Amino acid sequence: xxxxxxxxxxxxxxxxxxxxxxxxxxxxxxxxxxxxxxxxxxxxxxxxxxxxxxxxxxxxxxxxxxxxxxxxxxxxxxxxxxxxxxxxxxxxxxxxxxxxxxxxxxxxxxxxxxxxxxxxxxxxxxxxxxxxxxxxxxxxxxxxxxxxxxxxxxxxxxxxxxxxxxxxxxxxxxxxxxxxxxxxxxxxxxxxxxxxxxxxxxxxxxxxxxxxxxxxxxxxxxxxxxxxxxxxxxxxxxxxxxxxxxxxxxxxxxxxxxxxxxxxxxxxxxxxxxxxxxxxxxxxxxxxx
Amino acid sequence: xxxxxxxxxxxxxxxxxxxxxxxxxxxxxxxxxxxxxxxxxxxxxxxxxxxxxxxxxxxxxxxxxxxxxxxxxxxxxxxxxxxxxxxxxxxxxxxxxxxxxxxxxxxxxxxxxxxxxxxxxxxxxxxxxxxxxxxxxxxxxxxxxxxxxxxxxxxxxxxxxxxxxxxxxxxxxxxxxxxxxxxxxxxxxxxxxxxxxxxxxxxxxxxxxxxxxxxxxxxxxxxxxxxxxxxxxxxxxxxxxxxxxxxxxxxxxxxxxxxxxxxxxxxxxxxxxxxxxxxxxxxxxxxxx
Numbered sequence: 001x002x003x004x005x006x007x008x009x010x011x012x013x014x015x016x017x018x019x020x021x022x023x024x025x026x027x028x029x030x031x032x033x034x035x036x037x038x039x040x041x042x043x044x045x046x047x048x049x050x051x052x053x054x055x056x057x058x059x060x061x062x063x064x065x066x067x068x069x070x071x072x073x074x075x076x077x078x079x080x081x082x083x084x085x086x087x088x089x090x091x092x093x094x095x096x097x098x099x100x101x102x103x104x105x106x107x108x109x110x111x112x113x114x115x116x117x118x119x120x121x122x123x124x125x126x127x128x129x130x131x132x133x134x135x136x137x138x139x140x141x142x143x144x145x146x147x148x149x150x151x152x153x154x155x156x157x158x159x160x161x162x163x164x165x166x167x168x169x170x171x172x173x174x175x176x177x178x179x180x181x182x183x184x185x186x187x188x189x190x191x192x193x194x195x196x197x198x199x200x201x202x203x204x205x206x207x208x209x210x211x212x213x214x215x216x217x218x219x220x221x222x223x224x225x226x227x228x229x230x231x232x233x234x235x236x237x238x239x240x241x242x243x244x245x246x247x248x249x250x251x252x253x254x255x256x257x258x259x260x261x262x263x264x265x266x267x268x269x270x271x272x273x274x275x276x277x278x279x280x281x282x283x284x285x286x287x288x289x
Numbered sequence: 290x291x292x293x294x295x296x297x298x299x300x301x302x303x304x305x306x307x308x309x310x311x312x313x314x315x316x317x318x319x320x321x322x323x324x325x326x327x328x329x330x331x332x333x334x335x336x337x338x339x340x341x342x343x344x345x346x347x348x349x350x351x352x353x354x355x356x357x358x359x360x361x362x363x364x365x366x367x368x369x370x371x372x373x374x375x376x377x378x379x380x381x382x383x384x385x386x387x388x389x390x391x392x393x394x395x396x397x398x399x400x401x402x403x404x405x406x407x408x409x410x411x412x413x414x415x416x417x418x419x420x421x422x423x424x425x426x427x428x429x430x431x432x433x434x435x436x437x438x439x440x441x442x443x444x445x446x447x448x449x450x451x452x453x454x455x456x457x458x459x460x461x462x463x464x465x466x467x468x469x470x471x472x473x474x475x476x477x478x479x480x481x482x483x484x485x486x487x488x489x490x491x492x493x494x495x496x497x498x499x500x501x502x503x504x505x506x507x508x509x510x511x512x513x514x515x516x517x518x519x520x521x522x523x524x525x526x527x528x529x530x531x532x533x534x535x536x537x538x539x540x541x542x543x544x545x546x547x548x549x550x551x552x553x554x555x556x557x558x559x560x561x562x563x564x565x566x567x568x569x570x571x572x573x574x575x576x577x578x
Contacts (some may be wrong), residue, residue: 003333022454023435027443079400084392101446103373107396108443111368115398115433118407122429125422133414133421140411144404145320146312152399154316197463267356 007044008057009046011035014120018112029115030109031116034074039092042275043178044070044202049271050182050193053264058131062126062185065123065135068117068176072143075113076174078106086226094143114143134184142177149174156232167205168198175201192260199258200272203251208278209234210244214283245284252276291403295331295348299356300324303409307401319390319398320405320493323363331493331564332467333359339482342553347420349473353413354424358467364402365395367395368507369442372431375515376569396503403432431466438463445521452522457487464490481549488547489561492540496568498523499533503572521550534573545560 015035018028044066051062081088085101088096098106118136125132138192142148152170155161180190213236215224218277227234234246272283295564304324307317340351370385371376372392373570377385409424414421431437441459444450468486469479502525504513516523526534545558 016482018434020435022451024440024443024447024454025438025453025555026446028434043530063468071490075400079396082396084396105443105446106543107368107371107440108446111364111399111403112433112437112439112443114403115429115439118425119429119433122422122425125418129418131417133411136407136414136425140408143402144408145317146305146309148404149318150397150401150404151313154394156311157315157394158313162366165313181547226539242451286460 002040003045003048004049005043005081007041007066007070008064010063011070014067014071014116016072017116018117019120026101026105027112029109030056030105031113031172034066034078034097034101034113035071037092041070041072041185043174046175046197047115047178047182049268050179051186051269053262054090054183054186054188055263056186058127058185058187061124061127061131061135062182064120064132065139065174065181065185066119066178068135068141069108069181071113071117071176072149074176075110075117076143076149076153078113080109082106084101084103086230088226091108093277096153117143119122124265128187129167131184131187134190135181138184138190142174142180146174161233165204166233167202171208173200177202190264196255196258196260199251203248203255204279206235206248206251207276207281209236209283210241210248210284212236213244214281214286241284245280248276248280292334292337293327293330295337295352295360296355296442297327299352300359303356303360303405303527306405306408314352315390315394316397317395318462320388320402323367323386323390323402324360326381327491330359332463334364335464335486335489336471336474337465338409338557339468339485340475341539342548342551342557343472343477344552345475347474347476348418350416350420351471353410353421354428354470354474355467356433357424357428358410358470360402360406360409360465361428362436362463364406365432365438367399371395374442374445376521377515390442392396395517397448399571407431420473420476420481423479424470425464427469427473431463431469436462437466447545450522455522456491460494460497461487464493477551484542485547485549487543488540492537492565493535495524495537496565496570498525499530499537499573500570501525502530502533503570508520525564530573535567537565537569 015032017033047066048062056062056152078097081091082098121135123131145151147169153165155166176194176197179193183193184190212224213225236248256272259265259269263280304321307320336355336358337351345351367386368381371387410424412419432439434440436458441455444455465486467481468482472482473479499514500511524536526537545561548554548558
């Protein structure tokens with residue numbers, strides 16, 4: 001079964017919990033609206049790619065970890081889009097959740113998606129309680145305090161911003177968690193995968209800054225020009241377009257170099273390079289080819 | 290060590306994560322503001338009381354479970370107080386978190402507290418991965434979909450409200466999770482404790498409705514008269530003051546009758562009855578004595 005099929009099936013399985021008789025129906029609708037139809041599923045595919053590279057001997061546990069990573073990502077998008085942050089109009093090519101369901105359900109759907117991520121892995125724990133517990137720690141560190149994506153977002157509320165911490169936490173942390181959770185699901189140690197995940201996260205952030213700057217709204221499915229509008233740090237603003245493209249390429253090679261020794265290392269490195277080419281906005285791929 | 294000392298120490302230990310160099314300082318301040326100074330700590334005390342009744346052979350795991358329950362409760366208060374819900378001015382006798390730190394940090398502090406609850410138990414998992422995983426499932430069910438407190442809150446966004454589900458989920462679910470997590474931390478099965486926790490939760494909700502109706506602002510430390518102001522269901526509105534007091538007494542006895550057989554059953558029953566007397570607002574204790 002290919003990675004996307006596994007991920008979509010695992011997400012559908014998790015979200016089926018919302019459909020039990022006696023549950024509030026619109027909350028479940030809002031949660032499914034946040035998760036489907038799918039975006040690129042970059043983070044859960046990373047999780048499964050690392051699990052495969054490490055042997056993937058408990059694929060149901062890997063699927064649970066991958067679904068959890070994506071649920072946390074979707075939750076962060078829902079809350080980041082709220083009026084008190086970006087007040088984004090569009091997300092994945094349709095109205096942002098709070099525009100479609102109202103602000104109360106956007107807060108609650110985000111909360112419930114965070115919880116569902118942990119429920120998903122905890123419910124898979126009978127496969128291996130020790131591995132599941134380690135995955136849950138990695139998930140918590142990727143999203144919570146002190147250095148997860150919520151902490152990254154919170155830097156926007158500080159008077160003085162630690163830029164390196166902001167960028168590493170806001171994007172890198174969940175990529176690191178995705179890679180580490182994939183390794184843990186396959187019984188491999190997590191720490192050797194942290195740097196690899198962080199570099200990929202930085203590369204992805206640069207690609208996102210590039211897409212925002214050249215306004216590829218059709219592709220990213222969200223409102224563009226947000227970095228300038230919200231005066232946010234961006235690789236394009238600090239390095240220029242060509243500089244940001246070079247930075248994306250350098251980070252990709254650093255990620256490739258950071259792949260720990262494992263049976264599937266060569267295949268994983270090839271996958272990373274091909275993904276990085278796909279991430280470069282089309283307009284720029286033409287001008288820098 | 291008494292229960293409150295254990296709980297405060299466990300919460301302080303969890304929140305110490307926010308103080309690592311490189312973490313955004315105001316997020317940590319906001320999270321501590323949400324958790325300290327303490328409220329009644331009713332749910333974590335329930336968790337520890339059940340753990341004690343079941344032998345409490347891994348007290349550090351019980352402490353982690355109790356802290357997690359309280360962190361989830363504090364998170365729900367922060368998000369329920371947001372402008373898109375109650376827009377409450379006061380909580381525990383001081384400005385609600387979004388009034389003190391702004392709405393963005395209120396959203397993020399709530400998110401981070403939810404995550405911290407799961408981190409706290411996952412980090413204690415080496416004590417017993419299987420018990421920790423079961424506790425994490427109970428926590429997730431208590432707070433998330435389909436029937437946790439987030440689902441309960443989401444009933445306020447439905448056109449047609451299932452009143453019984455609303456009340457059971459909004460308060461009962463986390464009480465049930467507290468009791469079940471306490472049993473699981475001590476290696477006992479969780480299911481026999483669900484009904485006990487749910488009845489206590491209902492009793493507590495009735496006590497809360499009574500406090501809101503007689504406006505004991507000094508004691509509850511939050512804005513009173515909210516049920517009428519927001520047209521919310523309330524035991525006082527449906528049963529009257531005296532009827533609600535009788536309901537509180539009946540639910541307390543149902544909870545006592547639901548205590549499963551265990552070594553500490555008699556002590557636990559005595560504790561429940563004494564707590565229920567404390568919960569009755571002073572004004573009513575005088576008039577109904």
